[in-house]
Amino acid sequence: MDKPEEVISADGSVAITDPGAVGAEEQNRGDRFVVFISNIFAWLFPFLMIAICAQVLLRGAGMNQAWLDDFQWWLYGSAVLVxxxxxxxxxxxxxxxILYDGFSREKKLRTDIVALTWLFLPFIILSWDVTLHYTLSSIKADEGSDSPNGLHNLWILKTLMNLSFILMAIAAWSIYVRLLSKLTRPVLWxxxxxxxxxxxxxxxxxxxxxxxxxxxIISPPDATARDIGRHVIFDEVEVGNYDIKYTIMITLVLTFxxxxxxRLFSRNKTA
Incomplete structure:
Protein backbone atom coordinates (compact mmCIF):
# COMPACT_ATOMS: atom_id res chain seq x y z
CA MET A 1 0.00 0.00 0.00
CA ASP A 2 1.38 3.43 -0.91
CA LYS A 3 2.26 5.80 1.88
CA PRO A 4 -0.27 8.60 2.45
CA GLU A 5 0.51 12.01 1.05
CA GLU A 6 1.37 14.47 3.81
CA VAL A 7 0.98 18.23 3.75
CA ILE A 8 2.84 20.38 6.28
CA SER A 9 0.86 23.49 7.24
CA ALA A 10 2.23 26.84 8.41
CA ASP A 11 2.02 25.89 12.08
CA GLY A 12 4.09 22.78 11.51
CA SER A 13 1.23 20.31 11.86
CA VAL A 14 0.89 17.50 9.36
CA ALA A 15 -2.33 16.80 7.48
CA ILE A 16 -2.87 13.48 5.70
CA THR A 17 -4.94 13.90 2.57
CA ASP A 18 -6.39 10.38 2.65
CA PRO A 19 -8.04 9.49 6.00
CA GLY A 20 -8.15 5.86 4.90
CA ALA A 21 -4.36 5.78 5.03
CA VAL A 22 -4.20 6.89 8.68
CA GLY A 23 -2.85 4.00 10.73
CA ALA A 24 -2.67 1.82 7.62
CA GLU A 25 -0.02 -0.35 9.26
CA GLU A 26 -2.56 -1.38 11.93
CA GLN A 27 -5.46 -2.05 9.58
CA ASN A 28 -6.67 -5.62 9.14
CA ARG A 29 -8.25 -7.18 6.06
CA GLY A 30 -11.72 -5.94 7.01
CA ASP A 31 -10.47 -2.37 7.36
CA ARG A 32 -8.67 -2.48 4.02
CA PHE A 33 -11.75 -3.96 2.32
CA VAL A 34 -13.96 -1.14 3.61
CA VAL A 35 -11.44 1.53 2.55
CA PHE A 36 -11.12 -0.08 -0.91
CA ILE A 37 -14.90 -0.15 -1.50
CA SER A 38 -15.29 3.38 -0.11
CA ASN A 39 -12.60 4.78 -2.39
CA ILE A 40 -14.50 3.38 -5.37
CA PHE A 41 -17.81 4.88 -4.24
CA ALA A 42 -16.11 8.22 -3.58
CA TRP A 43 -16.00 8.68 -7.36
CA LEU A 44 -19.79 9.02 -7.31
CA PHE A 45 -19.51 12.56 -5.95
CA PRO A 46 -18.06 14.09 -9.17
CA PHE A 47 -20.89 12.46 -11.12
CA LEU A 48 -23.34 13.79 -8.55
CA MET A 49 -22.06 17.35 -9.07
CA ILE A 50 -22.34 16.94 -12.84
CA ALA A 51 -25.92 15.64 -12.49
CA ILE A 52 -26.92 18.56 -10.23
CA CYS A 53 -25.41 21.18 -12.54
CA ALA A 54 -26.96 19.56 -15.61
CA GLN A 55 -30.40 19.48 -14.02
CA VAL A 56 -30.14 23.15 -12.98
CA LEU A 57 -29.26 24.17 -16.54
CA LEU A 58 -31.93 21.98 -18.11
CA ARG A 59 -34.58 23.16 -15.68
CA GLY A 60 -33.66 26.78 -16.41
CA ALA A 61 -34.07 26.05 -20.12
CA GLY A 62 -37.50 24.53 -19.51
CA MET A 63 -36.35 20.95 -20.13
CA ASN A 64 -36.66 19.42 -16.67
CA GLN A 65 -35.59 15.76 -16.55
CA ALA A 66 -37.29 13.73 -13.81
CA TRP A 67 -34.80 10.89 -14.16
CA LEU A 68 -31.96 13.29 -13.31
CA ASP A 69 -33.67 14.15 -10.01
CA ASP A 70 -33.88 10.45 -9.17
CA PHE A 71 -30.32 9.88 -10.35
CA GLN A 72 -29.06 12.50 -7.89
CA TRP A 73 -30.70 10.70 -4.99
CA TRP A 74 -29.34 7.38 -6.18
CA LEU A 75 -25.78 8.73 -6.29
CA TYR A 76 -26.04 10.65 -3.03
CA GLY A 77 -27.70 7.81 -1.13
CA SER A 78 -25.18 5.23 -2.32
CA ALA A 79 -22.14 7.38 -1.52
CA VAL A 80 -23.41 8.39 1.92
CA LEU A 81 -24.36 4.87 2.99
CA VAL A 82 -20.94 3.53 2.05
CA ILE A 98 -16.12 16.82 26.18
CA LEU A 99 -15.34 13.86 28.45
CA TYR A 100 -13.62 11.47 26.03
CA ASP A 101 -10.59 13.72 25.43
CA GLY A 102 -9.65 13.53 29.09
CA PHE A 103 -9.80 9.74 29.30
CA SER A 104 -6.70 7.59 29.60
CA ARG A 105 -5.66 5.52 26.58
CA GLU A 106 -7.11 2.33 28.07
CA LYS A 107 -10.37 4.01 29.03
CA LYS A 108 -10.71 5.42 25.51
CA LEU A 109 -10.26 1.93 24.08
CA ARG A 110 -12.88 0.47 26.41
CA THR A 111 -15.29 3.31 25.63
CA ASP A 112 -14.87 2.80 21.89
CA ILE A 113 -15.39 -0.96 22.23
CA VAL A 114 -18.62 -0.53 24.21
CA ALA A 115 -19.89 2.11 21.80
CA LEU A 116 -19.16 -0.07 18.79
CA THR A 117 -20.38 -3.47 19.98
CA TRP A 118 -23.00 -2.63 22.59
CA LEU A 119 -24.66 0.30 20.80
CA PHE A 120 -23.71 0.78 17.14
CA LEU A 121 -23.37 -2.78 15.83
CA PRO A 122 -26.67 -4.07 17.32
CA PHE A 123 -28.41 -1.16 15.60
CA ILE A 124 -26.72 -2.08 12.30
CA ILE A 125 -27.82 -5.71 12.65
CA LEU A 126 -31.42 -4.63 13.30
CA SER A 127 -31.30 -2.18 10.37
CA TRP A 128 -30.07 -4.93 8.07
CA ASP A 129 -32.93 -7.18 9.17
CA VAL A 130 -35.56 -4.47 8.62
CA THR A 131 -34.22 -3.39 5.24
CA LEU A 132 -33.94 -7.01 4.07
CA HIS A 133 -37.74 -7.35 3.97
CA TYR A 134 -37.97 -3.82 2.56
CA THR A 135 -35.60 -4.82 -0.25
CA LEU A 136 -37.22 -8.17 -1.01
CA SER A 137 -40.64 -6.52 -1.29
CA SER A 138 -39.20 -3.93 -3.69
CA ILE A 139 -37.58 -6.65 -5.83
CA LYS A 140 -40.79 -8.70 -5.91
CA ALA A 141 -42.83 -5.66 -6.98
CA ASP A 142 -40.16 -4.51 -9.48
CA GLU A 143 -40.49 -1.09 -7.86
CA GLY A 144 -39.80 1.96 -9.99
CA SER A 145 -39.97 5.73 -9.78
CA ASP A 146 -43.11 7.63 -8.81
CA SER A 147 -42.63 9.67 -11.98
CA PRO A 148 -43.32 8.06 -15.40
CA ASN A 149 -40.13 9.72 -16.68
CA GLY A 150 -38.13 8.92 -13.56
CA LEU A 151 -35.36 6.42 -12.97
CA HIS A 152 -36.94 3.00 -12.59
CA ASN A 153 -35.67 -0.25 -11.04
CA LEU A 154 -35.66 1.42 -7.63
CA TRP A 155 -35.08 -2.01 -6.10
CA ILE A 156 -31.40 -1.68 -7.11
CA LEU A 157 -30.92 1.25 -4.74
CA LYS A 158 -32.82 -0.49 -1.95
CA THR A 159 -30.71 -3.61 -2.42
CA LEU A 160 -27.59 -1.48 -2.16
CA MET A 161 -28.97 0.05 1.03
CA ASN A 162 -29.32 -3.41 2.58
CA LEU A 163 -25.82 -4.41 1.45
CA SER A 164 -24.40 -1.18 2.86
CA PHE A 165 -25.41 -2.28 6.36
CA ILE A 166 -23.31 -5.41 5.86
CA LEU A 167 -20.37 -3.16 4.93
CA MET A 168 -21.01 -1.08 8.06
CA ALA A 169 -21.04 -4.25 10.17
CA ILE A 170 -17.72 -5.34 8.65
CA ALA A 171 -16.30 -1.90 9.42
CA ALA A 172 -17.54 -1.93 13.01
CA TRP A 173 -16.34 -5.48 13.71
CA SER A 174 -12.95 -4.91 12.08
CA ILE A 175 -12.12 -1.80 14.07
CA TYR A 176 -13.48 -3.52 17.19
CA VAL A 177 -11.01 -6.39 16.75
CA ARG A 178 -8.26 -3.87 16.09
CA LEU A 179 -9.04 -2.00 19.31
CA LEU A 180 -9.45 -5.19 21.32
CA SER A 181 -5.97 -6.33 20.24
CA LYS A 182 -4.55 -3.33 22.10
CA LEU A 183 -6.06 -4.57 25.36
CA THR A 184 -5.79 -8.36 25.06
CA ARG A 185 -5.16 -11.17 22.61
CA PRO A 186 -8.28 -11.01 20.43
CA VAL A 187 -9.08 -14.73 20.18
CA LEU A 188 -12.51 -15.55 18.82
CA TRP A 189 -14.21 -16.36 22.12
CA ILE A 217 -40.79 -26.83 5.35
CA ILE A 218 -42.83 -29.00 7.73
CA SER A 219 -46.05 -26.98 7.32
CA PRO A 220 -48.84 -27.89 4.87
CA PRO A 221 -48.31 -26.63 1.29
CA ASP A 222 -51.10 -24.08 1.63
CA ALA A 223 -49.63 -22.47 4.77
CA THR A 224 -49.05 -18.71 4.56
CA ALA A 225 -46.34 -16.58 6.12
CA ARG A 226 -48.89 -15.46 8.71
CA ASP A 227 -49.66 -19.09 9.59
CA ILE A 228 -45.96 -19.80 10.07
CA GLY A 229 -45.57 -16.72 12.29
CA ARG A 230 -48.34 -18.06 14.53
CA HIS A 231 -46.55 -21.35 15.19
CA VAL A 232 -46.10 -22.19 18.87
CA ILE A 233 -42.30 -21.81 18.62
CA PHE A 234 -42.81 -18.07 18.04
CA ASP A 235 -45.12 -17.67 21.05
CA GLU A 236 -44.22 -16.07 24.39
CA VAL A 237 -43.80 -17.57 27.83
CA GLU A 238 -44.57 -15.70 31.05
CA VAL A 239 -41.53 -15.29 33.29
CA GLY A 240 -42.46 -13.35 36.41
CA ASN A 241 -43.89 -10.02 35.28
CA TYR A 242 -42.50 -10.36 31.77
CA ASP A 243 -43.47 -12.15 28.58
CA ILE A 244 -40.43 -13.55 26.78
CA LYS A 245 -40.49 -15.18 23.37
CA TYR A 246 -39.30 -18.75 23.06
CA THR A 247 -36.93 -17.65 20.31
CA ILE A 248 -35.23 -15.20 22.68
CA MET A 249 -34.76 -17.91 25.31
CA ILE A 250 -33.33 -20.26 22.68
CA THR A 251 -31.08 -17.46 21.44
CA LEU A 252 -29.70 -16.79 24.92
CA VAL A 253 -28.78 -20.44 25.39
CA LEU A 254 -27.28 -20.72 21.90
CA THR A 255 -25.21 -17.56 22.41
CA PHE A 256 -23.49 -19.06 25.44
CA ARG A 263 -13.47 -21.07 23.97
CA LEU A 264 -12.95 -24.84 23.68
CA PHE A 265 -11.71 -24.48 20.12
CA SER A 266 -9.24 -21.82 21.21
CA ARG A 267 -8.00 -24.00 24.10
CA ASN A 268 -7.54 -27.04 21.86
CA LYS A 269 -5.76 -24.95 19.26
CA THR A 270 -3.24 -23.63 21.77
CA ALA A 271 -2.76 -27.00 23.53
Missing part, protein backbone atom coordinates in the same frame (compact mmCIF):
# COMPACT_ATOMS: atom_id res chain seq x y z
CA UNK A 83 -19.37 6.65 3.56
CA UNK A 84 -20.73 5.69 6.98
CA UNK A 85 -18.65 2.51 6.93
CA UNK A 86 -15.63 4.53 5.80
CA UNK A 87 -16.10 7.00 8.67
CA UNK A 88 -16.22 4.15 11.17
CA UNK A 89 -13.05 2.56 9.81
CA UNK A 90 -11.11 5.82 9.67
CA UNK A 91 -12.57 7.18 12.92
CA UNK A 92 -13.55 10.33 11.03
CA UNK A 93 -17.15 10.46 12.26
CA UNK A 94 -18.48 13.27 14.44
CA UNK A 95 -17.70 12.92 18.14
CA UNK A 96 -18.74 14.78 21.28
CA UNK A 97 -15.39 14.76 23.07
CA UNK A 190 -13.10 -13.03 23.58
CA UNK A 191 -14.36 -11.20 20.52
CA UNK A 192 -17.76 -12.85 20.89
CA UNK A 193 -17.93 -12.41 24.68
CA UNK A 194 -16.89 -8.76 24.88
CA UNK A 195 -19.31 -7.94 22.06
CA UNK A 196 -22.09 -9.91 23.78
CA UNK A 197 -25.10 -7.81 22.62
CA UNK A 198 -23.91 -7.89 19.00
CA UNK A 199 -23.22 -11.62 19.23
CA UNK A 200 -26.64 -12.27 20.70
CA UNK A 201 -28.39 -10.13 18.07
CA UNK A 202 -26.62 -12.05 15.29
CA UNK A 203 -27.44 -15.42 16.88
CA UNK A 204 -31.04 -14.31 17.32
CA UNK A 205 -31.41 -13.51 13.63
CA UNK A 206 -29.84 -16.82 12.62
CA UNK A 207 -32.07 -18.69 15.09
CA UNK A 208 -35.26 -16.94 14.02
CA UNK A 209 -34.73 -17.45 10.30
CA UNK A 210 -33.62 -21.07 10.78
CA UNK A 211 -36.76 -21.84 12.81
CA UNK A 212 -38.95 -19.96 10.33
CA UNK A 213 -37.68 -22.04 7.41
CA UNK A 214 -37.93 -25.28 9.37
CA UNK A 215 -41.56 -24.53 10.25
CA UNK A 216 -42.25 -23.55 6.63
CA UNK A 257 -23.07 -22.33 23.54
CA UNK A 258 -21.37 -20.50 20.65
CA UNK A 259 -19.06 -18.60 22.99
CA UNK A 260 -18.29 -21.78 24.93
CA UNK A 261 -17.55 -23.70 21.73
CA UNK A 262 -15.23 -20.91 20.59
Missing amino acids: GIAYAVTTNSHVRVD KQLLYAFPSTMFAVNLATYYALWWIVW VVIGAA
Whole structure:
Protein backbone atom coordinates (compact mmCIF):
# COMPACT_ATOMS: atom_id res chain seq x y z
CA MET A 1 0.00 0.00 0.00
CA ASP A 2 1.38 3.43 -0.91
CA LYS A 3 2.26 5.80 1.88
CA PRO A 4 -0.27 8.60 2.45
CA GLU A 5 0.51 12.01 1.05
CA GLU A 6 1.37 14.47 3.81
CA VAL A 7 0.98 18.23 3.75
CA ILE A 8 2.84 20.38 6.28
CA SER A 9 0.86 23.49 7.24
CA ALA A 10 2.23 26.84 8.41
CA ASP A 11 2.02 25.89 12.08
CA GLY A 12 4.09 22.78 11.51
CA SER A 13 1.23 20.31 11.86
CA VAL A 14 0.89 17.50 9.36
CA ALA A 15 -2.33 16.80 7.48
CA ILE A 16 -2.87 13.48 5.70
CA THR A 17 -4.94 13.90 2.57
CA ASP A 18 -6.39 10.38 2.65
CA PRO A 19 -8.04 9.49 6.00
CA GLY A 20 -8.15 5.86 4.90
CA ALA A 21 -4.36 5.78 5.03
CA VAL A 22 -4.20 6.89 8.68
CA GLY A 23 -2.85 4.00 10.73
CA ALA A 24 -2.67 1.82 7.62
CA GLU A 25 -0.02 -0.35 9.26
CA GLU A 26 -2.56 -1.38 11.93
CA GLN A 27 -5.46 -2.05 9.58
CA ASN A 28 -6.67 -5.62 9.14
CA ARG A 29 -8.25 -7.18 6.06
CA GLY A 30 -11.72 -5.94 7.01
CA ASP A 31 -10.47 -2.37 7.36
CA ARG A 32 -8.67 -2.48 4.02
CA PHE A 33 -11.75 -3.96 2.32
CA VAL A 34 -13.96 -1.14 3.61
CA VAL A 35 -11.44 1.53 2.55
CA PHE A 36 -11.12 -0.08 -0.91
CA ILE A 37 -14.90 -0.15 -1.50
CA SER A 38 -15.29 3.38 -0.11
CA ASN A 39 -12.60 4.78 -2.39
CA ILE A 40 -14.50 3.38 -5.37
CA PHE A 41 -17.81 4.88 -4.24
CA ALA A 42 -16.11 8.22 -3.58
CA TRP A 43 -16.00 8.68 -7.36
CA LEU A 44 -19.79 9.02 -7.31
CA PHE A 45 -19.51 12.56 -5.95
CA PRO A 46 -18.06 14.09 -9.17
CA PHE A 47 -20.89 12.46 -11.12
CA LEU A 48 -23.34 13.79 -8.55
CA MET A 49 -22.06 17.35 -9.07
CA ILE A 50 -22.34 16.94 -12.84
CA ALA A 51 -25.92 15.64 -12.49
CA ILE A 52 -26.92 18.56 -10.23
CA CYS A 53 -25.41 21.18 -12.54
CA ALA A 54 -26.96 19.56 -15.61
CA GLN A 55 -30.40 19.48 -14.02
CA VAL A 56 -30.14 23.15 -12.98
CA LEU A 57 -29.26 24.17 -16.54
CA LEU A 58 -31.93 21.98 -18.11
CA ARG A 59 -34.58 23.16 -15.68
CA GLY A 60 -33.66 26.78 -16.41
CA ALA A 61 -34.07 26.05 -20.12
CA GLY A 62 -37.50 24.53 -19.51
CA MET A 63 -36.35 20.95 -20.13
CA ASN A 64 -36.66 19.42 -16.67
CA GLN A 65 -35.59 15.76 -16.55
CA ALA A 66 -37.29 13.73 -13.81
CA TRP A 67 -34.80 10.89 -14.16
CA LEU A 68 -31.96 13.29 -13.31
CA ASP A 69 -33.67 14.15 -10.01
CA ASP A 70 -33.88 10.45 -9.17
CA PHE A 71 -30.32 9.88 -10.35
CA GLN A 72 -29.06 12.50 -7.89
CA TRP A 73 -30.70 10.70 -4.99
CA TRP A 74 -29.34 7.38 -6.18
CA LEU A 75 -25.78 8.73 -6.29
CA TYR A 76 -26.04 10.65 -3.03
CA GLY A 77 -27.70 7.81 -1.13
CA SER A 78 -25.18 5.23 -2.32
CA ALA A 79 -22.14 7.38 -1.52
CA VAL A 80 -23.41 8.39 1.92
CA LEU A 81 -24.36 4.87 2.99
CA VAL A 82 -20.94 3.53 2.05
CA GLY A 83 -19.37 6.65 3.56
CA ILE A 84 -20.73 5.69 6.98
CA ALA A 85 -18.65 2.51 6.93
CA TYR A 86 -15.63 4.53 5.80
CA ALA A 87 -16.10 7.00 8.67
CA VAL A 88 -16.22 4.15 11.17
CA THR A 89 -13.05 2.56 9.81
CA THR A 90 -11.11 5.82 9.67
CA ASN A 91 -12.57 7.18 12.92
CA SER A 92 -13.55 10.33 11.03
CA HIS A 93 -17.15 10.46 12.26
CA VAL A 94 -18.48 13.27 14.44
CA ARG A 95 -17.70 12.92 18.14
CA VAL A 96 -18.74 14.78 21.28
CA ASP A 97 -15.39 14.76 23.07
CA ILE A 98 -16.12 16.82 26.18
CA LEU A 99 -15.34 13.86 28.45
CA TYR A 100 -13.62 11.47 26.03
CA ASP A 101 -10.59 13.72 25.43
CA GLY A 102 -9.65 13.53 29.09
CA PHE A 103 -9.80 9.74 29.30
CA SER A 104 -6.70 7.59 29.60
CA ARG A 105 -5.66 5.52 26.58
CA GLU A 106 -7.11 2.33 28.07
CA LYS A 107 -10.37 4.01 29.03
CA LYS A 108 -10.71 5.42 25.51
CA LEU A 109 -10.26 1.93 24.08
CA ARG A 110 -12.88 0.47 26.41
CA THR A 111 -15.29 3.31 25.63
CA ASP A 112 -14.87 2.80 21.89
CA ILE A 113 -15.39 -0.96 22.23
CA VAL A 114 -18.62 -0.53 24.21
CA ALA A 115 -19.89 2.11 21.80
CA LEU A 116 -19.16 -0.07 18.79
CA THR A 117 -20.38 -3.47 19.98
CA TRP A 118 -23.00 -2.63 22.59
CA LEU A 119 -24.66 0.30 20.80
CA PHE A 120 -23.71 0.78 17.14
CA LEU A 121 -23.37 -2.78 15.83
CA PRO A 122 -26.67 -4.07 17.32
CA PHE A 123 -28.41 -1.16 15.60
CA ILE A 124 -26.72 -2.08 12.30
CA ILE A 125 -27.82 -5.71 12.65
CA LEU A 126 -31.42 -4.63 13.30
CA SER A 127 -31.30 -2.18 10.37
CA TRP A 128 -30.07 -4.93 8.07
CA ASP A 129 -32.93 -7.18 9.17
CA VAL A 130 -35.56 -4.47 8.62
CA THR A 131 -34.22 -3.39 5.24
CA LEU A 132 -33.94 -7.01 4.07
CA HIS A 133 -37.74 -7.35 3.97
CA TYR A 134 -37.97 -3.82 2.56
CA THR A 135 -35.60 -4.82 -0.25
CA LEU A 136 -37.22 -8.17 -1.01
CA SER A 137 -40.64 -6.52 -1.29
CA SER A 138 -39.20 -3.93 -3.69
CA ILE A 139 -37.58 -6.65 -5.83
CA LYS A 140 -40.79 -8.70 -5.91
CA ALA A 141 -42.83 -5.66 -6.98
CA ASP A 142 -40.16 -4.51 -9.48
CA GLU A 143 -40.49 -1.09 -7.86
CA GLY A 144 -39.80 1.96 -9.99
CA SER A 145 -39.97 5.73 -9.78
CA ASP A 146 -43.11 7.63 -8.81
CA SER A 147 -42.63 9.67 -11.98
CA PRO A 148 -43.32 8.06 -15.40
CA ASN A 149 -40.13 9.72 -16.68
CA GLY A 150 -38.13 8.92 -13.56
CA LEU A 151 -35.36 6.42 -12.97
CA HIS A 152 -36.94 3.00 -12.59
CA ASN A 153 -35.67 -0.25 -11.04
CA LEU A 154 -35.66 1.42 -7.63
CA TRP A 155 -35.08 -2.01 -6.10
CA ILE A 156 -31.40 -1.68 -7.11
CA LEU A 157 -30.92 1.25 -4.74
CA LYS A 158 -32.82 -0.49 -1.95
CA THR A 159 -30.71 -3.61 -2.42
CA LEU A 160 -27.59 -1.48 -2.16
CA MET A 161 -28.97 0.05 1.03
CA ASN A 162 -29.32 -3.41 2.58
CA LEU A 163 -25.82 -4.41 1.45
CA SER A 164 -24.40 -1.18 2.86
CA PHE A 165 -25.41 -2.28 6.36
CA ILE A 166 -23.31 -5.41 5.86
CA LEU A 167 -20.37 -3.16 4.93
CA MET A 168 -21.01 -1.08 8.06
CA ALA A 169 -21.04 -4.25 10.17
CA ILE A 170 -17.72 -5.34 8.65
CA ALA A 171 -16.30 -1.90 9.42
CA ALA A 172 -17.54 -1.93 13.01
CA TRP A 173 -16.34 -5.48 13.71
CA SER A 174 -12.95 -4.91 12.08
CA ILE A 175 -12.12 -1.80 14.07
CA TYR A 176 -13.48 -3.52 17.19
CA VAL A 177 -11.01 -6.39 16.75
CA ARG A 178 -8.26 -3.87 16.09
CA LEU A 179 -9.04 -2.00 19.31
CA LEU A 180 -9.45 -5.19 21.32
CA SER A 181 -5.97 -6.33 20.24
CA LYS A 182 -4.55 -3.33 22.10
CA LEU A 183 -6.06 -4.57 25.36
CA THR A 184 -5.79 -8.36 25.06
CA ARG A 185 -5.16 -11.17 22.61
CA PRO A 186 -8.28 -11.01 20.43
CA VAL A 187 -9.08 -14.73 20.18
CA LEU A 188 -12.51 -15.55 18.82
CA TRP A 189 -14.21 -16.36 22.12
CA LYS A 190 -13.10 -13.03 23.58
CA GLN A 191 -14.36 -11.20 20.52
CA LEU A 192 -17.76 -12.85 20.89
CA LEU A 193 -17.93 -12.41 24.68
CA TYR A 194 -16.89 -8.76 24.88
CA ALA A 195 -19.31 -7.94 22.06
CA PHE A 196 -22.09 -9.91 23.78
CA PRO A 197 -25.10 -7.81 22.62
CA SER A 198 -23.91 -7.89 19.00
CA THR A 199 -23.22 -11.62 19.23
CA MET A 200 -26.64 -12.27 20.70
CA PHE A 201 -28.39 -10.13 18.07
CA ALA A 202 -26.62 -12.05 15.29
CA VAL A 203 -27.44 -15.42 16.88
CA ASN A 204 -31.04 -14.31 17.32
CA LEU A 205 -31.41 -13.51 13.63
CA ALA A 206 -29.84 -16.82 12.62
CA THR A 207 -32.07 -18.69 15.09
CA TYR A 208 -35.26 -16.94 14.02
CA TYR A 209 -34.73 -17.45 10.30
CA ALA A 210 -33.62 -21.07 10.78
CA LEU A 211 -36.76 -21.84 12.81
CA TRP A 212 -38.95 -19.96 10.33
CA TRP A 213 -37.68 -22.04 7.41
CA ILE A 214 -37.93 -25.28 9.37
CA VAL A 215 -41.56 -24.53 10.25
CA TRP A 216 -42.25 -23.55 6.63
CA ILE A 217 -40.79 -26.83 5.35
CA ILE A 218 -42.83 -29.00 7.73
CA SER A 219 -46.05 -26.98 7.32
CA PRO A 220 -48.84 -27.89 4.87
CA PRO A 221 -48.31 -26.63 1.29
CA ASP A 222 -51.10 -24.08 1.63
CA ALA A 223 -49.63 -22.47 4.77
CA THR A 224 -49.05 -18.71 4.56
CA ALA A 225 -46.34 -16.58 6.12
CA ARG A 226 -48.89 -15.46 8.71
CA ASP A 227 -49.66 -19.09 9.59
CA ILE A 228 -45.96 -19.80 10.07
CA GLY A 229 -45.57 -16.72 12.29
CA ARG A 230 -48.34 -18.06 14.53
CA HIS A 231 -46.55 -21.35 15.19
CA VAL A 232 -46.10 -22.19 18.87
CA ILE A 233 -42.30 -21.81 18.62
CA PHE A 234 -42.81 -18.07 18.04
CA ASP A 235 -45.12 -17.67 21.05
CA GLU A 236 -44.22 -16.07 24.39
CA VAL A 237 -43.80 -17.57 27.83
CA GLU A 238 -44.57 -15.70 31.05
CA VAL A 239 -41.53 -15.29 33.29
CA GLY A 240 -42.46 -13.35 36.41
CA ASN A 241 -43.89 -10.02 35.28
CA TYR A 242 -42.50 -10.36 31.77
CA ASP A 243 -43.47 -12.15 28.58
CA ILE A 244 -40.43 -13.55 26.78
CA LYS A 245 -40.49 -15.18 23.37
CA TYR A 246 -39.30 -18.75 23.06
CA THR A 247 -36.93 -17.65 20.31
CA ILE A 248 -35.23 -15.20 22.68
CA MET A 249 -34.76 -17.91 25.31
CA ILE A 250 -33.33 -20.26 22.68
CA THR A 251 -31.08 -17.46 21.44
CA LEU A 252 -29.70 -16.79 24.92
CA VAL A 253 -28.78 -20.44 25.39
CA LEU A 254 -27.28 -20.72 21.90
CA THR A 255 -25.21 -17.56 22.41
CA PHE A 256 -23.49 -19.06 25.44
CA VAL A 257 -23.07 -22.33 23.54
CA VAL A 258 -21.37 -20.50 20.65
CA ILE A 259 -19.06 -18.60 22.99
CA GLY A 260 -18.29 -21.78 24.93
CA ALA A 261 -17.55 -23.70 21.73
CA ALA A 262 -15.23 -20.91 20.59
CA ARG A 263 -13.47 -21.07 23.97
CA LEU A 264 -12.95 -24.84 23.68
CA PHE A 265 -11.71 -24.48 20.12
CA SER A 266 -9.24 -21.82 21.21
CA ARG A 267 -8.00 -24.00 24.10
CA ASN A 268 -7.54 -27.04 21.86
CA LYS A 269 -5.76 -24.95 19.26
CA THR A 270 -3.24 -23.63 21.77
CA ALA A 271 -2.76 -27.00 23.53
